[in-house]
Amino acid sequence: MKCDKAQENIVLMHYGELPDEYAIGLEQHLSSCMGCRHEWDAMQAMEDLLTLTPMADPSPNLLAQSRMRLDEALDTIPPHGVLTRLRTHFFIWMGHVQSAPALATLLVGVGFLAGNFTYRYEVAHAPKPKATMTISHPTDGVIANVTSITQTPNSELVQVSYNKVVPETVEGSLDSPDIRELLLKGTHPAAANGVRVDSVALLADECRAGHNCTGGADPKGIRNALLVSMLYDNDADVRLKALEGLQSYVAQDARVRDAIAEALSRDPSASVRKAAIATLGPVRADSAVRQVLRTVSTTDENPYIRTASYNALQDSGDLQ
Numbered sequence: 001m002k003c004d005k006a007q008e009n010i011v012l013m014h015y016g017e018l019p020d021e022y023a024i025g026l027e028q029h030l031s032s033c034m035g036c037r038h039e040w041d042a043m044q045a046m047e048d049l050l051t052l053t054p055m056a057d058p059s060p061n062l063l064a065q066s067r068m069r070l071d072e073a074l075d076t077i078p079p080h081g082v083l084t085r086l087r088t089h090f091f092i093w094m095g096h097v098q099s100a101p102a103l104a105t106l107l108v109g110v111g112f113l114a115g116n117f118t119y120r121y122e123v124a125h126a127p128k129p130k131a132t133m134t135i136s137h138p139t140d141g142v143i144a145n146v147t148s149i150t151q152t153p154n155s156e157l158v159q160v161s162y163n164k165v166v167p168e169t170v171e172g173s174l175d176s177p178d179i180r181e182l183l184l185k186g187t188h189p190a191a192a193n194g195v196r197v198d199s200v201a202l203l204a205d206e207c208r209a210g211h212n213c214t215g216g217a218d219p220k221g222i223r224n225a226l227l228v229s230m231l232y233d234n235d236a237d238v239r240l241k242a243l244e245g246l247q248s249y250v251a252q253d254a255r256v257r258d259a260i261a262e263a264l265s266r267d268p269s270a271s272v273r274k275a276a277i278a279t280l281g282p283v284r285a286d287s288a289v290r291q292v293l294r295t296v297s298t299t300d301e302n303p304y305i306r307t308a309s310y311n312a313l314q315d316s317g318d319l320q
Contacts, residue, residue, distance in 0.1 A: 003029075006036045014043050123154055142167075174206055180222070187225050189233070196238045200229050204245025213249075223249065227259050236269035243272060247279045257283055261292040264309075270302045277308045284312050 009026045012018035018026065030037045148161045172179045185191070186199030203222050207213035213222045223246070230242035243263065249256045257280070264276035273296070280289050290313060297309035 003033060003036055006030070006033065007039055010036065010040050010043060014047070174202065175211060180206075184222070184225050187229050187233075187238075193235050193238075196229070196233065196235060197241060200226065200233075200238050200241040200245070204241050207245040208248055210248075213245075223253070223256070227255065230263055231259055236272055239263070239267065239269065239272050240275060243275050243279060250279055251282050257286065257289065261289055264296055265292050270305060273300070273302070273305050274308065277305070277312055281312065281315075284315060 006026060006029045009018055009022055013023060013026060030040055142165045144163045144165045146160060146162045150159045150161075151157070152159075170178065170182065174180070174183075180203075183199045183203055186195045187203070188196075191199070203226060207222060207226065226242040226245045230239050230246065233239050233242070243260065246256050246260065250260060251257075260276050260279055264273050264280065267273050267276070277293075277296075280293075283289055284293065293309045293313050297306050297313060300306045300309065
């Protein structure tokens with residue numbers, strides 16, 4: 001409450017004409033505003049002072065003259081128009097409503113129920129849109145996942161956003177960089193087992209043919225992809241195909257030799273370990289290879305593997 005409004009309410013409250021709903025706000029304002037508080041205290045002090053002075057009754061002649069002057073002034077006032085009377089009656093009616101909170105609450109409730117009923121009636125009798133489906137990009141494919149769902153308020157229209165996997169087919173030569181990149185992606189663990197077998201088999205054929213199967217630690221190189229598949233793929237057929245593709249590089253590439261020796265010592269497939277022994281034949285005189293063969297010849301659970309490792313050690317001794 002601002003000070004100018006508070007001072008008006010102070011006068012009304014002093015004469016007992018301030019409504020109760022404004023009295024609480026005025027008291028709160030007086031407790032926080034010292035200027036308005038001094039105004040209230042001064043008015044109270046003036047009232048106390050006036051109570052000490054006896055009030056003189058007006059004479060009958062003064063009352064008669066005052067009533068006559070009031071009647072003459074009222075007769076000189078022109079009659080109000082229709083709009084003025086309507087405005088006056090409206091404010092009088094609003095004053096009655098403000099003085100009766102229960103009536104005001106009832107009128108608000110009736111208005112809310114009437115509006116809600118009207119809205120529901122319009123929605124229920126509104127023409128329903130035709131059930132149609134609109135696809136932004138109508139292409140063939142498989143739905144991968146749904147990203148969002150949005151429903152139009154007060155209707156049956158639903159907008160669903162989703163991602164689609166569209167299959168594609170590429171045809172080209174094995175020497176094409178794009179085809180090789182796709183084959184390298186086919187060796188990843190996320191690919192299906194059959195896809196990994198076919199990808200590794202084709203890359204192994206390229207290495208055996210000597211087509212751009214250079215060594216080094218290039219993660220995009222074919223030889224490196226075969227090394228990873230031979231050591232870490234879960235499918236024994238994939239590991240065996242990768243080992244066959246690396247066979248021609250065992251003598252010239254130390255990384256290939258060490259990886260095949262590691263596969264011999266820890267691969268769970270007996271077929272892969274057997275192929276590793278045969279692949280290490282040209283380098284069985286190497287000290288690191290001989291150490292692996294010696295360990296496998298005594299610890300491997302497969303008798304054939306133990307015998308083959310022992311024989312490879314004997315042949316390496318003859319070579320020395």
